[in-house]
Amino acid sequence: MAMMPVSGPTTAPPAGLPDQALPVPTAGRRSQALSRLVRAVRSNRKATVGTVLLVIFILLALFPGVIAHKSPTATIYPRSLGPSAQHLFGTTALGQDIFAQAVYGTQQVLVIAFGVGLLTTGIAVLIGVAAAYLGGAWDGVLNLITDVLLVIPLFPLLIVIATYVQNAGTAVLVVVLTLTGWSYTARQLRAQALSLRKREFLEAARVRGERRMYIVMVEIIPTMTSLIVASFLTNALYAVLFGSSLQFIGLGDPNSVSWGTMLYWAENNAALQTGQYLWAIVPGALIALLGAAFALLNYAFDEIGNPALRPVRRIRVKRAG
Amino acid sequence: MRFALRRVGFFVLTLWAALTLNFFLPRLMPGNPAEAMLGKFRGPVSPQALKALEVAFGVETKEGLAGQYVHYLGNVATGNFGTSLYFYPQSVGRVILDALPWTLGLVGLTTILAFALGTGIGIVAAWRRGGRLDSIAPPVFVITSAIPYFWVGMMLILVFAEQLQWFPAAFGYSITMTPSLSLPFIVNIVEHAILPATALLITTIGTWILTMRNTMVTTLAEDYVRMARAKGLPSRRIMFDYAARNAILPNLTGFAMSLGFVVGGAILVEYVFNYPGVGYMLLQAVSQEDYPLMQALFLLITVAVLVAILLADIATAILDPRTRTAD
Numbered sequence: 001m002a003m004m005p006v007s008g009p010t011t012a013p014p015a016g017l018p019d020q021a022l023p024v025p026t027a028g029r030r031s032q033a034l035s036r037l038v039r040a041v042r043s044n045r046k047a048t049v050g051t052v053l054l055v056i057f058i059l060l061a062l063f064p065g066v067i068a069h070k071s072p073t074a075t076i077y078p079r080s081l082g083p084s085a086q087h088l089f090g091t092t093a094l095g096q097d098i099f100a101q102a103v104y105g106t107q108q109v110l111v112i113a114f115g116v117g118l119l120t121t122g123i124a125v126l127i128g129v130a131a132a133y134l135g136g137a138w139d140g141v142l143n144l145i146t147d148v149l150l151v152i153p154l155f156p157l158l159i160v161i162a163t164y165v166q167n168a169g170t171a172v173l174v175v176v177l178t179l180t181g182w183s184y185t186a187r188q189l190r191a192q193a194l195s196l197r198k199r200e201f202l203e204a205a206r207v208r209g210e211r212r213m214y215i216v217m218v219e220i221i222p223t224m225t226s227l228i229v230a231s232f233l234t235n236a237l238y239a240v241l242f243g244s245s246l247q248f249i250g251l252g253d254p255n256s257v258s259w260g261t262m263l264y265w266a267e268n269n270a271a272l273q274t275g276q277y278l279w280a281i282v283p284g285a286l287i288a289l290l291g292a293a294f295a296l297l298n299y300a301f302d303e304i305g306n307p308a309l310r311p312v313r314r315i316r317v318k319r320a321g
Numbered sequence: 322m323r324f325a326l327r328r329v330g331f332f333v334l335t336l337w338a339a340l341t342l343n344f345f346l347p348r349l350m351p352g353n354p355a356e357a358m359l360g361k362f363r364g365p366v367s368p369q370a371l372k373a374l375e376v377a378f379g380v381e382t383k384e385g386l387a388g389q390y391v392h393y394l395g396n397v398a399t400g401n402f403g404t405s406l407y408f409y410p411q412s413v414g415r416v417i418l419d420a421l422p423w424t425l426g427l428v429g430l431t432t433i434l435a436f437a438l439g440t441g442i443g444i445v446a447a448w449r450r451g452g453r454l455d456s457i458a459p460p461v462f463v464i465t466s467a468i469p470y471f472w473v474g475m476m477l478i479l480v481f482a483e484q485l486q487w488f489p490a491a492f493g494y495s496i497t498m499t500p501s502l503s504l505p506f507i508v509n510i511v512e513h514a515i516l517p518a519t520a521l522l523i524t525t526i527g528t529w530i531l532t533m534r535n536t537m538v539t540t541l542a543e544d545y546v547r548m549a550r551a552k553g554l555p556s557r558r559i560m561f562d563y564a565a566r567n568a569i570l571p572n573l574t575g576f577a578m579s580l581g582f583v584v585g586g587a588i589l590v591e592y593v594f595n596y597p598g599v600g601y602m603l604l605q606a607v608s609q610e611d612y613p614l615m616q617a618l619f620l621l622i623t624v625a626v627l628v629a630i631l632l633a634d635i636a637t638a639i640l641d642p643r644t645r646t647a648d
Contacts, residue, residue: 046460046463144334147331147335148334148335148338151335151626151627151630152335152338152339152342152623152626153582153585153622153623153626155585155588156585156588156603156618156619156622156623157342157619159588159603159604159607159619160342160343160346160615160616160619161346163607163610163615164346164347164350165350237467241467241469244469245469245471245589248469248471248589249589249592249604249607250608251607263472263475267475267593272475272478272479272483273483277479280472280475280479281476281479284468284469284472284475284476287468287469287472288464288467288468288469288472290467291467291468291469292463292464292467292468294467295463295464295466295467296460296463296464299459299463
């Protein structure tokens with residue numbers, strides 16, 4: 001009974017992302033694609049939750065002062081207070097306001113997430129598509145570099161690099177995470193670009209005498225939009241987790257305001273052993289929430305692209321007109 | 322044969338890349354950080370050991386870069402990783418050998434457990450499509466995969482070690498006990514392993530469940546499954562022999578790979594629980610600026626992954642003839 005690959009008759013349009021290449025998207029088509037995307041996000045509960053969470057975090061990062069009135073770095077309050085109306089999450093053993101730190105910390109984490117997400121995906125597109133499109137010796141070399149980087153264990157490598165760099169600030173973290181993190185996406189994109197190479201619409205463009213650059217930018221890359229979006233989300237999640245982990249073990253800049261650094265100070269002041277639980281709970285929960293936002297969006301895009309994975313709804317007979 | 326040679330060639334190449342990274346990273350950094358590190362240890366460490374390390378890190382040596390590089394590769398090839406500075410006068414190899422069994426035991430067993438449990442849950446979830454398990458498991462495990470696992474460890478310590486005091490919060494065994502092969506000592510080790518193992522299990526099991534479920538859902542739509550149904554085979558047989566057996570391949574490959582990640586895969590859990598394994602040692606080396614130990618551990622972790630990948634590749638080639646010709 002539950003065996004048939006059901007795609008509910010009442011569910012939204014089949015795909016939220018353009019699967020066919022739209023040659024030269026006009027303004028009208030673009031807004032149509034956008035409204036289809038909005039509809040797809042609203043019809044998928046995971047996508048809705050992910051989007052709402054992400055929007056909240058972006059607002060916090062842009063306007064932290066609106067809800068947090070205290071300075072995140074000032075060590076001027078009584079130490080190790082419990083939660084109160086004055087200090088919503090209490091204060092640290094150093095006399096800082098935990099709520100203010102949590103709110104202001106959003107900024108750095110989001111910069112790392114979006115910075116690394118965009119940069120890794122950009123490099124991966126460049127290298128993956130170049131390898132597939134140029135072929136021959138170029139493909140051989142680029143592919144080899146990708147594969148080698150792919151199998152070297154990432155987190156230990158990050159630890160070694162960050163140790164030599166010492167007190168990595170936001171920019172350094174973004175660079176290090178980007179340089180080490182693009183290989184998986186590059187490999188996926190290369191595979192997809194390879195599978196496109198023999199497709200007729202590319203042949204047609206070639207026969208029309210289009211320039212190489214035009215073919216890559218207008219014909220190949222838009223076709224891979226859904227994979228590129230999924231890669232961005234995965235890479236952003238990876239940046240949040242690895243960036244925070246590095247800061248947690250003290251390889252970030254210990255004076256910066258971010259969730260990973262908060263956890264570093266909480267651990268070093270034995271927050272769990274001295275009853276200052278919120279100091280350790282709050283930043284970790286925020287990392288998990290932000291990570292969940294990216295993961296939910298990613299999973300939702302998977303479902304939107306592959307209807308077979310969608311949750312089967314109990315069939316509610318709705319006599320819709 | 323050609324396939325095997327290619328894989329071995331790739332193995333050697335990657336190993337060389339890791340070694341070269343190890344060699345050049347400290348030299349590339351502004352004002353070679355190894356210099357400051359060595360200065361710190363000038364007192365307690367013997368001059369000979371220090372001299373050897375200076376050569377290894379390119380500090381105050383008259384040898385050219387190429388000469389240093391050859392020297393370094395030769396040292397690694399003969400298993401000479403130098404002396405640990407923090408655990409002086411122990412050799413780096415000795416320190417690693419002491420740490421390795423702890424990690425292999427804790428992370429190895431947890432990896433096997435997570436794979437077995439996760440695959441099982443994935444099979445059942447896909448089979449009862451739309452059932453309670455299937456509607457709860459995917460969203461829950463999408464979210465757990467986003468939780469930093471060191472923080473899960475911290476929360477477990479908070480609840481089960483600090484509040485309830487059911488399990489110890491740190492170390493591999495009670496310091497008051499002398500290690501021996503007696504029952505109380507083994508029980509003590511298990512008690513200490515439960516919380517870190519749980520933290521690992523919670524954060525890794527989701528991937529197994531989701532991969533298995535999603536492949537199984539695709540497999541269940543295949544014609545041969547419908548055929549088996551039409552023949553009236555018992556559903557248990559269809560579930561395991563027809564669907565799960567074909568859907569398990571991606572999970573099996575993933576499992577072979579994850580065995581390679583056992584050595585370096587739980588660095589932060591070991592750190593949070595002060596568990597005396599390889600990951601904890603790596604972070605000790607980092608915080609004490611014991612660069613020889615850090616380099617050797619990084620190499621060990623890389624080699625473990627490379628060997629696992631090589632074995633997984635060869636096993637896949639034996640099991641699935643199609644992969645042998647593909648390049």
